[in-house]
Every structure is written in structure tokens, then in C-alpha cells.
Amino acid sequence: MAANSPAASAGTYRSSRWREHLDTVLPKLTLVPTGAAALIFLYGFIAWTIWLSFTKSTLLPNNRFAGLAQYRFLFKLDTWWVSVTNLVIFGVLYIVICLAIGLFLAILIDQKIRAENLLRTIYLYPLALSLVVTGVAWKWILNPDLGLQSVVRSLGFTHFTFDWLVQPHMAIYTIVIAAVWQASGFVMALFLAGLRGIDGAIIKAAQIDGASLPRIYLRIIIPSLRPVFFSAVILLVSMAIKSFDLIIALTGGGPGYATWLPAIFMYNYGFNRGQIGLGTAAAVLMMLAVALALLPLILSELKEKRRASTR
């Protein structure tokens, strides 16, 4: 090797030092644009949003401080409370039904029913569709004059009614239907991965211990899927809170404002009605909600790490 001779090593000394330096700096350097973009467009704009929610901004942002006035006004608005109530109804139903269907499908597939690959593809397909496509498709299916209702009526059941889409009190449930259809395959995939991770010998051991199959699922398998439940819930919560495009495509927030969610509220006030201060206040509350939902995950992750490092 040339580097071993004294003359050569003296000659390459400077250039190898420089290269070493470059080696340590270059990776950091390449991260700078991304880091700067994240800093400005993510955290910068979060900070700006929070600031705007404390100002009297209307059509255009301004810096006239208003204290908590926007929040106080927000809490008096009927549309806000409808949005929040809708979010609770939608969120709870969406999460519970997605978990139930996802788990059920995963167990069915795990029980080695036929055509597993086909079914998995079918169930996962909705996730590949954009929410807007999902929304439009269900808009047609649920439209009383075009979709399910008219089809069933044309079959001769002339009194069949399924017009939730145009019923102010029922419209939110159509959003639940479409959203569940979209996400339950994904939840199934999560559970299936969890089920596949369970040692088959555990099930055999439980059989020998005298447990029936439902018992085995209830007492052993489902409880040991706890981490999967946890991540599924966290993901679904944040997806529920952020729901926007599906509703715009499916109901447009209507009838009236019956299917508004906070995200729609924020968009409407912030951009359509020239109430930027109010819109940002709603946005800040939404962000708090997402943060609260994600907090347990972050905490448990940290705890895992700490436990792993002390081991």
C-alpha cells in the first residue's frame, strides 16, 4: 500500500484530512434544506397560526393583539359546537367500527380461509384510493335518486328509503360509512401483522389447556395484540380529527352545516368568510387535540426506549 511509505503518507496527509472533514460535514449539509424547510413551513407556520389566533385578523392577517377574544367568540358559535359534536360522533363510531371490522377480517384471514391474497388485496384497495374518489363514489351510491335507494326501488321495493345523505341528522353517519369503508382494510392489515407475529405453539398450548377457539382469541390472542390496538387507535384518532377531503367530496359539509367537522369549520371561516383569527383559533384547538391523541404514543415510545437502554 502506498500510504504506508513515509513520503506518500506525507503527501496525502492534507487531502485525507480534508476528506475526513468533508465526510463528517457533508451528511449534515445535505440535511440543511430539508431541515430549513421543515423549520419554516412546519414549525414556523404553526407558530404563526398560534400567533394569528390571538389577533384581530379578518380577511388578511394582521398583528393587532386581541387576547382570547377569538376563542371566546368561537365558543359562542353554533357551527363550532356542531362541528365538535360531529367530530365526537364520527370519531367514536369511525374508530370503534374500524377496529371491530378490521379485527374480525384479520381473524378470518388468519384462520386460513381460502384466497387470502385476493381478500387482502380487496380489503386494502380502498386505502389506495384518494379520499376524494372515495367521497365521490359514495356520494353516488348514497344519493337517493341515483344510488342504492333507487336501485332497490327499481327492484320493486317501492317504499325502501335510504336517504341519510340528505337528512341533516343522519348525514354524518354516511361519512362514517365511507370513512370506515376506506380505512378498515388498513386496520385489518395492522391486526393481521400482529396475529402473524403470535407463535402458533401458543394456540396449541391453549388447546391442550382445554380452551375453545373463541376463548383462545378472547383470553390470549386479542389481549396480546394490545400494542396493535394502541397504534391503530392513535392512527385512527389523528385521521378522524384531520378528516376534510372526504367530507368535502361526499357532502360538502351539508346539508347546511350538518356535517361540518372542525377542519371544515376552520377552512370555511379562515378562507371563505374572511375570519382568519377565528379559523386559526379552531386550527390551534385541533392541533391540541391531535397532540393529546399522540401524546400517549410518544410517551410510551420514550418509555420503551428508556427501558431498552437500561437493560
Add this chain to the structure above:
Amino acid sequence: MSVLTIRKINKTYGNEAVLHDINIDMQDGEFLILVGPSGCGKTTLLNMIAGLESVTGGEIAIDGRRINGLGPRDRNIAMVFQSYALYPNMTVRGNISFGLEMRKVPRPRRSEIVNRVAKTLQIEHLLDRKPAALSGGQRQRVAIGRALAREPSLFLFDEPLSALDAKLRDEMRTELKILHQRLKTSMVYVTHDQIEAMTLGDRIAVMYGGRVQQLGAPQDIYDNPTNRFVAGFIGSPAMNFIPCELAEENGAFGVRLSGGEETRLLPLPDAIADKLKSWGRGKAVLGVRPEHVTPSTAEQQTEAVSCPVNVVEPTGPNTYVFSKVNDVEIIVRCTPGHAPEAGSRAKLEFDLSKALFFDPETDDRVA
């Protein structure tokens, strides 16, 4: 009375037959070992006894009762798995008492049994831990505890020690043996480790290719293997197999052995010679264990063969010498200090009264 009777058991997966005509009769309190190389069907047979695998043909009876169609829970068995298979969401206590709970044993009785089992296995301090917080050895104890709790007629073990490290494996092996001597329960124990098989078993069933090759007491199998496979599988280091010619010179019937220089005819004891004569062929495979070949100390030994010493491996209690006879490598066991030097030549004495002979074509034992 026999606790387990296996009669003409067959198993096929699709078109592939994995077990052929297995017959085993097991006495109450016996420790039966199923041993064999990977893929020979040990787990399959054990799972069939447990009811986790269907029976293609034949009959299995436990305590004289035919159990072919019964589910695992109705067979009065308990099983310990290689991967422990503890319930991850339950504490050690929950793991041990789950089977009792499923069998509707009342709660006070349950905790009584859990405490007794925990005491037997010395895991009392672990009762409230989850399996994830246990070491491999502790998990294995819990898995055994779960089996002990139910007092079944028959325990099934599927390679319970193979996931442990060597030292712990030796400890647990001894503990299992003590446990069996104390409880006197019937156990079927699967392993691919022939040392485990020799040390633990009252009887060993050596399996290969989906058949039981030989079933018998460990020493009997060691001394009198029925074929070349069993002879080579049981014993460590393995038996030496030397292809050789059989010949009669000057009225002495013997084998021709050569260490590369001159060929010697070593005379065989009469009993073996008679069998080989009546078998009547000129070529056989001589099987001789490493401990039955020794470097000769006497200077003028007529019945010793001069052989090369290729490698010398001291292991502590024994030193193994690798040599070559009739062009095949053989292992010789020596006492340390009496081993020849590598690179030299040594005169090797063969204790032919312990020699076995196999048919080169069928691998069956002929003498």
C-alpha cells in the same frame, strides 16, 4: 399397564408420507425418548399423540382408551413446547392456572396447585411477572410448571431444552431427570440430541425417515444397534465405519485392515466369525466405537495396525486422535498423556469383541 399404545400409525401430508408404521408401547411411569435427526417426524408423532395433528392410519390409545378422534383437551395430556409458548399477556401465575381455570377447577384449589407447582420448580418469586420479564431458563420452568399443574396421565415434551444455552441445558436436564424420578409420571420426550436421549431416557426410540429404527434401553441401543444409522447416531464421537474385506487365513477368520503400510488380518472372536461366515459375503462394514480402538503400548503387538496420526484433539478428560484405516478417517479415544503425537505413526489395537458388522448395501447389522 401401558399408558400409551401406538399401533401401526401412519401419517401423510398430501402425497408425502412422513410416518410409516410406528408401533410403540409405553409403560406407566416410563420416560420415553423420541430421538432422530431433523425432519424425521418426531414433532409430527408427538403432535399426533397430543391431538394437534390428525392420524392418517392406525390407532393411539392412552390409558387403554382409544383417543384417535378426541380433541387435545380430552386426552389427559400436557405438553411443553420448544418455544415455551407461554401466554404473553398473563403473569406466570395466570399461565400456570389457565388450564385449571378452563377445566373449571375452583379458585382456592387453583391457587393451592399453583403454589405447589411453583415450589416444586422454585419459581415462587416469579409468580407475578409476565413471561417477557423472564430469562430463557425461567420461561422453561414456567412452561414445565404449566404442564405439571394438571396432573395428566402423560407429559409430552418437544425439544424443551434446545433453546437454552449449553450450561443451562445441562442443568435443566439433570433437574428434569430428578423431577421424573420424584413424580414418576409418564413422559414422552422429543429431542435430536443423542446425549439428552442417553441420559434421560428409560427407553429410546431412534427415528429416521419416518420410521422407528430401534426401540430399547439406552445402553442396549448403544451396545447393540440394529443398523448402521442407529449405530452412527447414538454415541459421541460417532462410531467409526470401516469398509473391509473378510478373509480366512491359516484357519483364522478375520478382517483385513491397513493403515497405509502393510495390511493385517485381525482375527475375529468365534461368535462374530460364525455369524459372518453364515452371512457368507466377502465384504462388510466394520463398526467400532472410538473407545474400542487404543494406541498399543507393547512394542511387539502382532494384532495392532500401524496407522498415521493426522490430528490430535485434547478435550480435557479424553484426547481424540484422528487416523486413517482402509482409506477412511477414524477417531480414536485415548487417555491424555498416552496419546501419540500428530504426524507420527501409531500402532492401533482394535477390540474386535465389541466390533459390529453391517451390510454395505442395506446398512443392516449382520454381526
